[in-house]
Amino acid sequence: MCSWFVEAVRIITEHVLGSWIQYLLLAITLTVYRQSLLKWKGRKQLKLPPGPRRWPIVGNLLQIGHVPHLGMQKFTQKYGPLVYIHIGMVPTVVTDDPKYVKEFLLKQDHIFASRPKNIASEHFTFGGNDIAFAPYGPHWRAVRKICLMELLTQKKIDSFRQGRNDEVECMVKDVWRASLEGKSINMRNFFGALTSNAITRMVLGQRFFGRKGAGPEIAAEHKAKIYESFSLINAFNVGDYLPFLRPLDLQGHERRMKEIMKWVDNLYASIIEEQRLEFKTSSETGPLNFVHTLLEAERRDKTLSITKIKAILIDIVAAGTDTSSVTSEWTMAELLRHPEFMTRVQKEIDEVVGYERHVEESDLVNLRILRAVVKEVFRLHPVGGFLIPHISMKDTKVQGYDIPKNTRVLINTYSLGRNPAFWSNPNSFEPQRFLTDDKDNVDFIEPDCRIVPFGAGRRGCPGATLGMNVVLLGLARLIHLFNWSPISKEKLEDSDMVEALGYTVKGVPLEAIAKPRLGSLLFQ
Numbered sequence: 001m002c003s004w005f006v007e008a009v010r011i012i013t014e015h016v017l018g019s020w021i022q023y024l025l026l027a028i029t030l031t032v033y034r035q036s037l038l039k040w041k042g043r044k045q046l047k048l049p050p051g052p053r054r055w056p057i058v059g060n061l062l063q064i065g066h067v068p069h070l071g072m073q074k075f076t077q078k079y080g081p082l083v084y085i086h087i088g089m090v091p092t093v094v095t096d097d098p099k100y101v102k103e104f105l106l107k108q109d110h111i112f113a114s115r116p117k118n119i120a121s122e123h124f125t126f127g128g129n130d131i132a133f134a135p136y137g138p139h140w141r142a143v144r145k146i147c148l149m150e151l152l153t154q155k156k157i158d159s160f161r162q163g164r165n166d167e168v169e170c171m172v173k174d175v176w177r178a179s180l181e182g183k184s185i186n187m188r189n190f191f192g193a194l195t196s197n198a199i200t201r202m203v204l205g206q207r208f209f210g211r212k213g214a215g216p217e218i219a220a221e222h223k224a225k226i227y228e229s230f231s232l233i234n235a236f237n238v239g240d241y242l243p244f245l246r247p248l249d250l251q252g253h254e255r256r257m258k259e260i261m262k263w264v265d266n267l268y269a270s271i272i273e274e275q276r277l278e279f280k281t282s283s284e285t286g287p288l289n290f291v292h293t294l295l296e297a298e299r300r301d302k303t304l305s306i307t308k309i310k311a312i313l314i315d316i317v318a319a320g321t322d323t324s325s326v327t328s329e330w331t332m333a334e335l336l337r338h339p340e341f342m343t344r345v346q347k348e349i350d351e352v353v354g355y356e357r358h359v360e361e362s363d364l365v366n367l368r369i370l371r372a373v374v375k376e377v378f379r380l381h382p383v384g385g386f387l388i389p390h391i392s393m394k395d396t397k398v399q400g401y402d403i404p405k406n407t408r409v410l411i412n413t414y415s416l417g418r419n420p421a422f423w424s425n426p427n428s429f430e431p432q433r434f435l436t437d438d439k440d441n442v443d444f445i446e447p448d449c450r451i452v453p454f455g456a457g458r459r460g461c462p463g464a465t466l467g468m469n470v471v472l473l474g475l476a477r478l479i480h481l482f483n484w485s486p487i488s489k490e491k492l493e494d495s496d497m498v499e500a501l502g503y504t505v506k507g508v509p510l511e512a513i514a515k516p517r518l519g520s521l522l523f524q
């Protein structure tokens with residue numbers, strides 16, 4: 001905006017319009033002009049982090065490339081640990097440096113604990129009624145409190161231990177059957193069914209896969225819909241960054257989101273009604289699953305509507321299933337590529353558990369090598385290229401840089417774990433790096449934020465303990481009871497799993513051959 005424009009408006013209004021309209025228009029134009037000038041000058045005075053030059057309107061969108069976390073890694077390699085870009089019209093900072101990650105997630109958590117609104121979160125959360133994508137505020141605080149105090153408490157997690165154990169046993173039996181028939185095991189399907197059943201049993205009071213499940217069609221469709229939702233949530237939706245293009249839905253994403261949500265909405269609405277009836281007529285004194293707990297909370301808290309309950313349930317099921325199954329699949333892939341570690345993990349389980357009984361959840365804390373292996377998997381293959389985006393709720397300074405209000409924050413977890421400034425041999429699989437100290441336990445949380453597999457701070461994952469119980473128990477049982485080999489060395493390399501666009505990074509499904517190892521234990 002410049003002075004010739006103001007002058008032109010003055011001349012037009014003077015000659016064409018009446019005097020009061022003339023003064024009104026002139027006043028509006030001058031105000032807008034003044035504000036734009038102030039904003040521009042203000043920005044110039046700010047000390048923003050460095051970053052690439054941007055184009056008008058599209059900003060740096062076209063420089064990011066097809067795989068955003070790799071594109072952003074190049075930015076941080078070139079411009080430094082904190083980079084300022086514009087994705088379309090959205091101001092964004094990106095980092096892969098623990099010092100900055102700590103600042104955003106822990107030190108200035110009170111400023112960065114909100115989530116940006118976007119098209120996907122609008123559809124998948126019934127307009128921000130969930131936990132994971134809700135902006136910071138009274139709604140998020142209330143549902144997060146329910147999540148921490150009523151749903152994912154240690155007591156509650158312990159009370160569903162038998163259910164998780166049964167699901168792991170089902171998976172083991174299926175693997176055993178496939179191995180007798182000489183079939184290879186599609187690890188993605190097996191881990192997918194395990195994590196889905198373990199979570200939905202606890203959350204919805206029913207399993208989707210296998211015998212007494214909801215039926216193979218519903219199970220497969222539910223899984224596919226959840227996976228597609230994650231891809232759509234993390235895909236770069238043009239309409240988010242160039243809002244004037246949203247009505248055109250150029251990628252067809254919004255149409256798919258509506259279709260998926262219609263299906264999921266119907267399914268969850270009918271599950272809630274079924275469970276409401278069961279809860280009413282049940283002879284049990286307390287709730288048997290998360291739906292019951294939420295229906296009970298709904299009676300006390302009038303702000304907890306059915307829409308909110310649906311959004312919370314969908315969130316927990318979605319957040320808890322693919323994350324755990326992808327981690328399990330990557331771990332198995334790395335162990336097959338590094339058989340020396342497969343042997344070490346197997347030996348450790350033999351020593352801790354012996355040959356007379358199955359691995360139990362109480363053993364997991366003692367399986368240091370397995371834990372170090374999974375931690376190394378988190379470093380190399382975090383479940384998403386980025387954490388769920390955060391956004392600044394007010395102007396602030398981070399390590400001397402100005403970060404204005406409403407700046408999006410992308411923590412590039414992929415390049416954080418491979419940052420050569422903080423990791424030796426960053427691209428090699430070396431779980432021994434986590435076994436150097438004499439601590440009894442290998443903890444998945446790094447206090448200095450060198451990796452953040454579960455995020456950290458207020459928006460950190462509330463389901464980490466549950467997720468790790470499912471992941472570690474499933475892996476430990478499979479490794480204790482079977483010997484594993486890849487279907488072929490080449491196939492193993494093929495199945496590598498080039499990081500793909502989307503939330504949970506997946507390539508080709510991993511296939512492997514299982515040979516029963518402790519036959520007599522299998523049937524106990």
Ligand code: HEM
Binds near residue numbers: 131132
């Ligand atoms: C291996 C398993 C899992 C991994 C690696 C994982 C990882 C994550 C990550 C990285 C975040 C984002 C943190 C951030 O933005 O700062 C997150 C958030 C979340 N996770 Fe998990 N998660 C796992 C399992 C689970 C499970 C089992 C549940 C529930 C049953 C769950 C529920 C959630 C929820 C509700 C959020 C949103 C928190 C909020 O925004 O307040 N997760 N998780």
